[in-house]
Amino acid sequence: MDLIGIQIIQVLSGIATLALMGAGLAVIFGMMRVINFAHGEFMMLGGYVVIVCTEQFGINLWIAMLIIAPIFVGLVGLVFERILIRFLYGRMIDTLIATWGLSLFLIGVVTWIFGNVTRGVQTPLGAYSFGDYSEKVYTLVMIAFTVVIYLAIFIVLRRTKLGLIARGTMQNPNQASCLGVSPPRVYMVTFAVGAALTGLAGAILAPLNTVIPTIGVSYVAQAFITVITGGAAAFTGTVLASGVFGTVRQVISFEWTPILGQVFLLITAVILLRIFPTGITGRFFRRST
Amino acid sequence: MRSITRRKFLATSAASAAAITAAGFMGNVRIAHADDEIVIASLFDQSGGLDVYGTPMTMCTTLAVEEINAAGGLLGKKIRLISYDPQSNMELYAQYAQEAALKEKVAVVQGAITSASREVIRPILGENKTMLWYSVIYEGGVCDMNNVVSGATPLQMGDPVVEYGMKNYGKKVYYIGADYNAPQIIGDWGKKYVTEHGGEWLAKNLFPLDVTEFGPEISKIQAAKPDFLYTCLVGGAHISFYRQWAAAGMLKKIPMVSFTFGVGNEHKSLKPEECDGIVSAQPYFQELETPANIAFVKRFQDRFGGPDKAPYLNSVGSGSYIGTWFWAEAVKKAGTIEREAVLKALASGMSWEGPSGKLTVDPASMHCIQDVHLAKVEGGSWKVFQTINQLRPDDVKDRCDLTKNPATAEQFTPQL
Numbered sequence: 001m002d003l004i005g006i007q008i009i010q011v012l013s014g015i016a017t018l019a020l021m022g023a024g025l026a027v028i029f030g031m032m033r034v035i036n037f038a039h040g041e042f043m044m045l046g047g048y049v050v051i052v053c054t055e056q057f058g059i060n061l062w063i064a065m066l067i068i069a070p071i072f073v074g075l076v077g078l079v080f081e082r083i084l085i086r087f088l089y090g091r092m093i094d095t096l097i098a099t100w101g102l103s104l105f106l107i108g109v110v111t112w113i114f115g116n117v118t119r120g121v122q123t124p125l126g127a128y129s130f131g132d133y134s135e136k137v138y139t140l141v142m143i144a145f146t147v148v149i150y151l152a153i154f155i156v157l158r159r160t161k162l163g164l165i166a167r168g169t170m171q172n173p174n175q176a177s178c179l180g181v182s183p184p185r186v187y188m189v190t191f192a193v194g195a196a197l198t199g200l201a202g203a204i205l206a207p208l209n210t211v212i213p214t215i216g217v218s219y220v221a222q223a224f225i226t227v228i229t230g231g232a233a234a235f236t237g238t239v240l241a242s243g244v245f246g247t248v249r250q251v252i253s254f255e256w257t258p259i260l261g262q263v264f265l266l267i268t269a270v271i272l273l274r275i276f277p278t279g280i281t282g283r284f285f286r287r288s289t
Numbered sequence: 290m291r292s293i294t295r296r297k298f299l300a301t302s303a304a305s306a307a308a309i310t311a312a313g314f315m316g317n318v319r320i321a322h323a324d325d326e327i328v329i330a331s332l333f334d335q336s337g338g339l340d341v342y343g344t345p346m347t348m349c350t351t352l353a354v355e356e357i358n359a360a361g362g363l364l365g366k367k368i369r370l371i372s373y374d375p376q377s378n379m380e381l382y383a384q385y386a387q388e389a390a391l392k393e394k395v396a397v398v399q400g401a402i403t404s405a406s407r408e409v410i411r412p413i414l415g416e417n418k419t420m421l422w423y424s425v426i427y428e429g430g431v432c433d434m435n436n437v438v439s440g441a442t443p444l445q446m447g448d449p450v451v452e453y454g455m456k457n458y459g460k461k462v463y464y465i466g467a468d469y470n471a472p473q474i475i476g477d478w479g480k481k482y483v484t485e486h487g488g489e490w491l492a493k494n495l496f497p498l499d500v501t502e503f504g505p506e507i508s509k510i511q512a513a514k515p516d517f518l519y520t521c522l523v524g525g526a527h528i529s530f531y532r533q534w535a536a537a538g539m540l541k542k543i544p545m546v547s548f549t550f551g552v553g554n555e556h557k558s559l560k561p562e563e564c565d566g567i568v569s570a571q572p573y574f575q576e577l578e579t580p581a582n583i584a585f586v587k588r589f590q591d592r593f594g595g596p597d598k599a600p601y602l603n604s605v606g607s608g609s610y611i612g613t614w615f616w617a618e619a620v621k622k623a624g625t626i627e628r629e630a631v632l633k634a635l636a637s638g639m640s641w642e643g644p645s646g647k648l649t650v651d652p653a654s655m656h657c658i659q660d661v662h663l664a665k666v667e668g669g670s671w672k673v674f675q676t677i678n679q680l681r682p683d684d685v686k687d688r689c690d691l692t693k694n695p696a697t698a699e700q701f702t703p704q705l
Contacts, residue, residue: 003508003512006508007505007508010504010505010508013504014502014504014505017502116340116341117341117554117558118341118525118528118553118554118555118558119558120528120532120558120559122532122535122536122559122560122562122563123532123533123535123536126536126538127536127537127538127539129538132511132512133508133511133512134511134537134538134539134542135504135507135508135537136533136536136537136538138536139504205501207532207536208501208502208529208532208533208536209501209526209529209532210501210525210526210528210529210532210558212525212526214338214525215501215525215526217499218499218500218501218526250504250505253505253506253509254505254508254509257494257495258494258495258496258497258500258505258506259468259495259496259497261505262497262500
């Protein structure tokens with residue numbers, strides 16, 4: 001009984017981790033079709049913001065994580081949207097090369113400032129007991145944050161005018177322009193929001209992991225696989241894909257080995273994309289966000 | 290939206306791949322040999338993912354060379370060190386090893402960090418009759434006359450720490466490590482020791498180097514209820530394991546011994562509350578309180594920017610200092626830099642005493658008999674509590690005897 005309970009928590013935590021990693025990419029790649037290879041580095045920046053704020057300036061961990069990290073990384077995203085990305089909309093392969101360069105640049109800058117040294121913040125809130133098992137409280141907090149973040153995204157996109165404008169512009173910039181919307185500005189803001197969500201994810205995951213300039217590579221592939229498998233309706237798709245992958249990986253990791261967990265995650269992705277070449281939401285929930 | 294053809298995608302990606310490869314081939318303009326110098330090479334990654342290990346190793350080699358030169362040089366000549374940077378890239382290892390052997394005709398290569406890179410350069414240097422000195426702790430079993438090893442082996446580091454665990458914590462052992470040859474083989478040595486000493490080997494689980502999520506594994510370890518955990522995790526991403534282990538409240542519940550903890554300065558990255566109590570056995574700790582080591586640490590820190598800026602020294606970093614000095618002493622004994630003569634001098638059972646204590650070459654394996662220290666993390670630093678003197682590197686004694694079969698050049702693994 002305890003074992004089943006703890007496994008359910010692990011599965012939820014696996015799903016939440018993937019969904020969190022995918023949120024920002026669902027905006028930047030899913031909605032805007034920019035292949036952002038610097039996604040992992042935006043997450044890495046979020047982690048560094050938490051470390052610098054808490055260690056150098058003594059700022060409260062939660063404020064650093066939930067407020068300062070997304071704002072900072074959002075601004076970084078805004079700057080690079082202006083000087084780099086905005087010239088490349090609609091040129092998907094070129095965005096891949098450009099953001100790859102951006103990723104190397106960010107790794108270089110952070111290594112130059114902080115050194116290639118592993119840093120980290122201790123996981124807050126301690127542990128709780130679940131029958132025979134002991135687990136960290138922070139896992140539950142992370143799951144809760146993920147749920148709140150996705151609820152917020154759905155509400156903004158489906159229920160506000162801002163969300164309507166963003167979705168409309170992504171679907172048909174010319175038509176949106178005719179209706180008095182300025183597509184470049186909408187693109188700029190949307191990219192910054194995507195970057196902010198990515199920074200937030202990196203910050204929330206920082207107390208669970210370590211932060212090192214090259215940590216991005218641990219995140220980027222998983223985020224892409226999740227969002228691509230999700231398909232056209234980026235957010236619903238990312239949630240569905242996270243659900244499938246998180247469950248497969250955690251259960252297999254638990255029953256057999258973590259390597260098989262990774263292998264089965266990829267096999268599942270291949271099978272899903274074979275059945276649904278345009279992603280899960282290419283077939284189901286097509287009208288969702 | 291502009292469409293992407295397959296051809297265009299291939300062209301663009303091929304072009305960028307070519308650009309990246311080309312970047313690797315640049316550099317290394319050097320002056321020709323002068324007659325009054327002896328040239329040696331070091332091959333340690335000073336950039337890329339492994340630079341945390343390679344940078345202190347290059348510094349230690351540099352310090353050793355400077356000290357030898359300041360003390361009058363070697364055979365009346367100065368040593369010139371060529372520090373190659375293979376950038377954590379196996380192709381560059383192969384390329385630089387060839388360059389060192391054929392173009393620079395170096396007297397010795399102090400080189401390789403991971404076992405993978407060692408296995409790339411070992412055959413190249415063997416064919417080109419250039420001596421390789423490997424000074425990193427590793428999975429053991431290399432049996433090659435041309436490859437002198439001063440790094441410690443599983444018999445010297447793994448067995449003592451597992452023995453400590455079985456004596457103090459209990460007989461049920463659970464092993465986790467990184468997923469490549471060294472942790473794989475070290476795990477097999479551990480299993481051999483545990484089963485031969487009446488213990489129970491519960492599991493050996495390996496993780497790819499980029500894994501950061503250890504939640505399921507931590508629950509799994511709790512379900513298996515081991516008496517202690519034996520780890521051989523490697524690299525920055527894997528430090529997450531220790532953090533998540535402590536956060537789940539496990540640090541005080543299931544004790545941990547480790548082969549690798551501390552080698553990547555894990556105890557400096559984590560908070561003391563996240564790693565206090567972990568036990569490891571290593572041939573060297575910066576905290577060793579011997580006069581030789583205190584003096585060595587001071588010289589190192591003075592040379593590289595003071596105690597705050599100089600990197601922390603562990604058994605990997607300090608290894609190349611020991612390797613360089615030991616080789617130089619062997620040259621003095623042989624009276625020449627000729628490879629055969631130097632190897633013969635070493636194989637005579639030569640000893641040298643450095644910051645980690647006394648090392649003696651075992652002619653059968655060309656590995657070193659050396660001291661190993663058991664230490665526990667306390668307040669984020671190592672507290673050495675026991676020293677085991679002069680442990681023999683007899684891991685594959687049953688199959689490796691270079692005094693009888695000097696032509697052997699292979700790596701043996703444990704027979705389970």
